[in-house]
Amino acid sequence: MNTHITSLTIGAVAKRVGVAIDTIRYYEREGLLPEPLRRASGYRSYDEGAVRQLRFIRRAKDLGFTLEEIRDLLALSADRHRGVKAVKKRAQERLAAIDERIAELTRVRNGLEQLVEACPGHGSPEQCPILRALVDEDAQS
Amino acid sequence: MNTHITSLTIGAVAKRVGVAIDTIRYYEREGLLPEPLRRASGYRSYDEGAVRQLRFIRRAKDLGFTLEEIRDLLALSADRHRGVKAVKKRAQERLAAIDERIAELTRVRNGLEQLVEACPGHGSPEQCPILRALVDEDAQS
DNA sequence: CTTGACTCTAGACCTAGATCAAAGGTCTAG
DNA sequence: CTAGACCTTTGATCTAGGTCTAGAGTCAAG
Structure with a gap:
């Protein structure tokens, strides 16, 4: 339950999740990750939520979902209640x-x-x- | 046993084998098909051997061999006797x-x-x- | 203050296996 | 002879999912 405020650079996030920095920026471009806050310098500033979302993407990818399907899953998972049914359907299709x-x-x-x-x-x-x-x-x- | 002399255009070969004309030229560029004879006009002129080789490529591809592996298989299949052992090995690896x-x-x-x-x-x-x-x-x- | 590691952007490049476009030449049926 | 189908080349484009480069700016340790 460590929900203290964190501010991670893209490199730190990459290391935690085990993914390349370029991949994170690529996912952002592709709309799989929201645009993060920026420091005054322009550096991207991430929190634990971003780390969780990135792990979500990686796990879904491991299950064979395409990035497009994952974009869809992410949208569905944000829909409290109605999303669950659709998520199950996607999983069944997969x-x-x-x-x-x-x-x-x-x-x-x-x-x-x-x-x-x-x-x-x-x-x-x-x-x-x-x-x-x-x-x-x-x-x- | 219809081994009479045939001369096929690239289009005719494509139709027989069920493959696109562009794909045949692509295979030729990639060294999977030998350079065919040419008519005076420059048109490629194929015989039944080319049709057989093209079918070989397609079947191997259906078995999941990559084009690179198929190039290897083709070389091996040309080696009378010693090739067979290597072909079996490739198939086992596949x-x-x-x-x-x-x-x-x-x-x-x-x-x-x-x-x-x-x-x-x-x-x-x-x-x-x-x-x-x-x-x-x-x-x- | 300097050094070295880190980050920024825009855009090019990569794999595999094709597929398409443009601009032109050839072949064949009527 | 002409229409239209077919063929030629070179080179670009596509998909998917990144990966890399160049040139410039930033951060943290010593």
């Missing part, structure tokens, strides 16, 4: 997209595995099922 | 990379699923496990 991607990769994976297993690893290229599958239409499983 | 990617996606997927299941879909943002997980470090499973 989950479905991941499932689809996994299924697709699994299909490719299994096809490739069959080829690898069938390949003796020596002999002429004509006998290699991997090369045959790549060259001949009809050699596909 | 398979391992896909497995790793699937495992990673599955981890993310399961984490996200838990959050979705725990979210009531209404109420205040503080009660939404999805938002909590994104905001708070310690709310992570």
